[in-house]
Each structure stands twice: as structure tokens, then as C-alpha cells.
Amino acid sequence: MEPEGERGWEPRPGARSKTLPRSQERLPQGTVRTGGRREHSATVGPAALVPGVPVGRSPSWGAPSAPLPSVAQRSPGEERDGPAVGRETRLRVVLRVRPLTRTEIQRGDRRVVHSLGDGTIHVSAPRHNATFGFNAVFDAGTSQEAVFEGSGMRQLVELAIDGFSCTIFAFGQTGSGKTYTLMGPFTQNETRPAAPGLLGLMQRSFACLLEQSQSCSSDLALSASYLEIYNEQVRDLLSPGPPCVLPLRWSKTCGFYVENQLSVDFESLETITELLLQGSQRRRTSAHALNRHSSRSHAVLTIHVRSRAPSTRPSKQGTLCFVDLAGSERVKETGSSGELSVEANNINRSLLALGHCISLLAKSQGKRTHIPYRDSKLTRLLARSLGGSGVTLMVACISPSSRCLSETLSTLHYASRARKVTTRPMAxxxxxxxxxxxxxxxxxxxxxxxxxxxxxxxxxRVPMKSMEVPGTPLRPGAWPGWGGRYGSLGMCNCPLEGQLLAEGAPAWPSLYGLLRDFVVENEQLRQPRLSPDPSSDISAGPNHRAAHSSCDSQPLLQSARTPCVPHGHPTRLRQPDATPVSATRLPASVGGPGLHGHPHVGLCLWQGEDAQPTPPLPPASRPSCSQCCPGLADAIMSQTLPGPPIPQPVPPEGSTGVMPPGQEDVGLLGSHQLPRLSQLPQRKRRSRGKSRSSSQQHQLPRELLGSVRCPSPEGRVIPSAPPWPGFSEPRVGRGTGLAGRAHLSSRAMAGASSGDLAQPTHSSYTWENKRTPWGHRDLGLQGLHRPWDG
Ligand SMILES: Nc1ncnc2c1ncn2[C@@H]1O[C@H](COP(=O)(O)OP(=O)(O)OP(=O)(O)O)[C@@H](O)[C@H]1O
Known part of the structure; x- marks a missing residue:
């Protein structure tokens, strides 16, 4: 008998089995045998989604309040050093049948699918009589809440908190209820969330997550990113202005990731619901014969969950990723033409690529060949969820109408096949x-x-301690003063070593305080003309300098393009790789902002141990930039820095404030080309590979670069760093969002916000983002109004 993957979608009439089929018996060494008798009717008992628990012994998926195994059970060894390899685990697949629509009833369509209970569904139509088994089947009358509870979403949320990458994706024919299941009865015209009873899996998961984050012992930091794949382009749905296209890259350590994606912090249900709503309103939808609000893109909403564990434990970083796939459609039936048909072709092509990957993944390990994830953007993004280390739930949606029979059968086969796919979840x-x-x-x-x-x-070489801002209290555990850091012994004099070796919590604030100070100093050194007297500015204490850096506006230090390193310094600066990126990528005449570069947003310092996270301000109280919107810098600095007055930025001489047409994007990329030295090795590594970095692809033409780099009005994304080793989730360049707080990430700061570091949660490189007006273009800089524009 041919394996199912090679037989296409033809159903096997009458097949029905309540027993675990041979193809799904648990074999030694955790392998699953496939390729025997075709089975699309198997009822697998308890899904082994919970990592580390063998099939048949794990709590049933979707069983309310089924206990999760302890952390130790799930991933033995991972406490030692980084993630541990999990056990082979099947995808969990549930089926949802939507009710017949009014049109279908009026048309006299028949119901051709019937739930038999026990996770099975029967298709009865002329020449088609088949039964399919899934982990759960939700019939037409099932409430949204029952779907949430029955699909095991609660457990997925818990796993995400525990550091697993969890993915939920809805697929099915157009108009079959995918968006409804995930988000509720959402339409783009809606400005309010749906009634509570109709809320989808997403909103219920958010509530569950926030509930758990409040009750669980370890402090959780939550952030969200939202993108769509439209006509094979990845677009950020949270960036202000029109969704900007982002590159999809690959790294050895983390696989595929989206570069420069914005990520927005949230702490409340209102904020994340608002983000979802506003992002979804920007998603491409159109009306066609089968759905008045048909999604024309695949949407991916990712919730990043980072727990800041006590200092003795590893930090966990999980994700909860919701994928609302665009529906497969037959152009003949939807009546699509023109742009709609182009979209439909792209949708179908990417779904085909997904189906192909699933077919191959469903084969046994021995028979598995190369999985062509690169065939589409969708499969690249889902690679980890399908064949990697994630925990995945698929929600197959179907229509019960006789008119949709062939599409329904396709979906059922697709889903049956997906049930054979296994991943190896890792925290x-x-x-x-x-x-x-x-x-x-x-x-x-x-x-x-x-x-x-x-x-x-x-x-x-040594910043003078005497020049630190008087009256600024030292953070507990911070390095007293600046003197000695660049003492005659150089690095040898740095007491860091002792700190690193020291056990216990007190090292953390000190290390981060030190890092913060260096970062702030670095910012200032890169913008020496920020104040009329740069030297006094820079050699002043960190707080004072930070106050200045809240609004940068001046060119990059040109002479810094070839930094000279003291001889005998045992550092990578002496290695060829360590040539500053600014030297190789920035033209001589380039001026540019430092890593921040946005005059409207301030560089927030870590707030110290005692500081409380700042709640997002309501739109009405949104502060504005110090010149065009004078409140923001004040607001930011007052939250972070006690004492010194906040100097206002000096507009650069002769700046016009207007980017020449067509220069906007390169301008931004230009500003992205100023990574810190510490990012160099990784950048170099990437540039040697096949894929080019964005800055390589878009070399900044010298003539286009004036002395003024035009930063974003809402904040910017710093040069995206490649994923951090040991972090499965690609680090994102963080930027502004719609609500909550948005971040710039840097290598160190990503670590800071990521975990163990109990103190500075929303740390340096952070700006306070209050709701961003949609009219602004963040990344393209078009229509940018800057203070000196007049
Ligand atoms: N379980 C359900 N109960 C009531 N109405 C539903 C249900 N599922 C879907 N609908 C309705 O059916 C219509 C189509 O649903 P939806 O937009 O979610 O489909 P979709 O699969 O996301 O379509 P597309 O792929 O074209 O975006 C909507 O009007 C929605 O409200």
C-alpha cells in the first residue's frame, strides 16, 4: 500500500477505526512507524503534545485542567545548560465545523459532514463515504469557549510560559471560519472587540496568559509582534503607517526569522486586544463570492513570553504564535479576477507548499527526504512549528455544505496527514x-x-568621577564612579571578573548597571555634537549624558570609522573581522544618528531595582517630542533620571528636515548601518553566507546622504542583530508599537529583557511609546515632520 503522502487527497471510503492504527503505534526509541495501511480514520488517544510524556500516557489534550508534567519531566537536562532535546511529539489536530450560512440554507445546500463524537467525523455524500478521526471535533453548535477549552489552548499557554515555542494555526477553505475561530466575528470595519462570548482563541489565550502571569511566581515580560504574508511579502502589521515589507532571513542557530520586526510590550488585556484589532484592520482583506471579509494574506501574531526567573534558575523564553492562514480557494467558485486572482494564486501556491512539506514530514524518519521549507515564505516561517522544536496545534476548519464537499475533503485529508507530523519540543x-x-x-x-x-x-580615556551628576544616587550594587574603568591596567583593572564569578543576586544589577553605563557612553561618543561642548558632555556622568542623548540629531562621529585600538589589547578589535561596520558601510560624508537617532524618543535608562514599570499612557496624555512634541523627552527622562535638567536637542545646522524623494528607505537603512562594535562578529558571519543583510542589499549611495539622517518620528529599529546563540526565538529589532511600550533591541539588551535579569526589565534602548498615530510613517520617513521643519 502506498503511503498516504503519495496517494493524494483521495479519501478511503468507509474507513473507520477507533483503535490506534499500526502506523501510529509507539515504537522503541520514540519513533513512529508510518507508511503502512492508509489511515485517515484513526482516533489517536491522548495526544502526546506534552513534551516528555509518552503517547498514551499524557493527559488528554483539551481535557480541562489536565495537569501538566513538571518541568523536570518535560525536559530533563535542560536546567544544566540551555535547551534540552525533547521527545518526538505529534502535532495536535482538531476540527471545527461551522454552521451553514443563511445563504447556504436559502440555496438548499445539504449538510454532508456529521460529527460522530469521540473525535470522529463522517462525510456522507454520493461516492464519498468516509470517516476521519482527530484529536477533537467541534460541531457547528460548539461555542467559542468550548473550542478553547477542548482544543488544549490552556495547556499551550502554560507550555509557552514554560519556555516552549507553541504555534496554533487555522487552515481550511475560504469562508470556513478560520478567522472566526481565532479572533471571533471580526471584520475590518469593527472598531470594538466582539462580545465576550464570541471572543476567539486568541483573546482567550491572552486572558489566560495574563491571568497566569499574575499568579505565577516568576515575573513574566510579554510582548507581541504581528505580521502578514501577502503575495509572498512579509509585512509588519504593527509598524506605523502602511505595513512595511521585512526580509525573512535564516540563521544557523535559529533557523528562519523576520528581520527588524517590531515587537510591542503589553501588560494588559486591553493593550494586546487593541494591538490585535489595529493590526488586523491593516491586514489585506477583500470580498468575494464565498466570504465578504476574506483574508488575502496569512497572518502571524506572536506573543513572546519571557520569564525572569530567580537568578539561580535559567530564564525561559516561550512564544505563542497564532497563524491565521488565508483560505484555499477555487477561483472559479470565488469569482476572483484581477488582483483577487493574483492573491488567490499566491495563497494557493503557498498552501500547496505547506501541504507538500506536511506530506514529507508525515513520512517516517527513515523515508523522509529534504523538506522544501524554502518553497514559500509561509513554510519558512512555519518550519520550526512543523518540523522543529515547537509544540503545534492545527485547527482545521470546514464548511458542512454539500457545495463545499471537495474542498472539505481536501481539508480533512490535509489535516489527517498533519496528524502524523512530529516535532521535538524543546524549552x-x-x-x-x-x-x-x-x-x-x-x-x-x-x-x-x-x-x-x-x-x-x-x-x-577615563571619565572623571568628579563630573558625574551630583546628587544622583548610586544604584545599589552599581560600580561606584567611573574612574578606574580605563585605568592604566585597562581591562585587567575592571572588577567585572570578580562580579562574574560571584554567586548570588548582587552581581546582576552591577553588571547591568555597568553595561548600561557603557551603552550610554557609547551613544554619546557616537554623537559628539549633540551638545555645544561634546567633551564636557561626554565626560560627564552617565545620567547627565543620558539626558542629552534623549534627542540626538547630529551626524555620526566621522573619525570613528577607523577606531584605533591600543596595542596589546587582547580583543577582537584586533581581528580583521572587527573592522567597524560603520567604516565599511558608511560613506565618508555620511552623517547619521547613533543607534537611536530619533529626536522624538528618548533613551531611557534602566530604571534601577526599585523602579516600577511605567504603565502606558492613554492617548490623550501622550507626550510629544521636545520640540515638535515637547512632553515626551521630559516624560521619559523624568521616569528614569532623577535630578539634572534635561537639555533640549539642538537642530543640526542647515538641516532641511526633508528627505529627498526616494531616499527615505535608504536613509533608514543607512541609520541601520551603525551597529555597535559588539555586533560585528555576527554580522560578518551572516554576510559571508548566502543571504545578504539588508544593509548589504541596500548600500547607501553617498550622494544621497546628507549630513542629516532623518530618524523616524516614532522610533526606529536598530540594526537587527542575528539571533542570539541559545535563543531559539530570533531577536527582533524592536520599535514602536501601537500601544504599550516598544523597544529597540540590542544584543545585550535583548538579554536584559529576556530573562534572568530581575531588575532592568524595559531597559536602555527603550523608549516610551505611547499610541502611535497611524498617519506617521515610521520606517519610510515619508511625510516626516521634524522639529526643525517649521
Ligand atoms: N463557528 C461559527 N459560528 C458562526 N459563524 C461563523 C462560524 N465560523 C464562521 N462563521 C462566519 O462565517 C463567515 C466566514 O468566516 P471567516 O471569515 O472566519 O472565514 P475564513 O475561513 O477566515 O475565510 P477566509 O479564508 O476567506 O479569510 C463569517 O461571517 C463568520 O462570522
């Missing part, structure tokens, strides 16, 4: 030791870079 945890090492590297690199910049600027 994403970063050990304290690894985190310390990364911190150490980051601090060393920054220290050297700053030293080099100081030399270029002819500034004293």
Missing part, C-alpha cells in the same frame, strides 16, 4: 552562566569600542 532556556558570558562579552566589546572612540575624539 528555550538560557542558563545563567551563558547569560553571564554574553554579558561579559558585550561589556568588554563596548568598553573597547568606547575607548577607541574616545581616542578618536581626543577625549580623556
Amino acid at each position: 528555550n532556556r538560557v542558563s545563567r552562566v551563558k547569560l553571564l558570558q554574553t554579558l561579559e562579552e558585550e561589556i568588554h566589546a563596548l568598553q573597547l569600542e568606547n575607548l577607541s572612540l574616545r581616542q578618536q575624539l581626543c577625549l580623556p
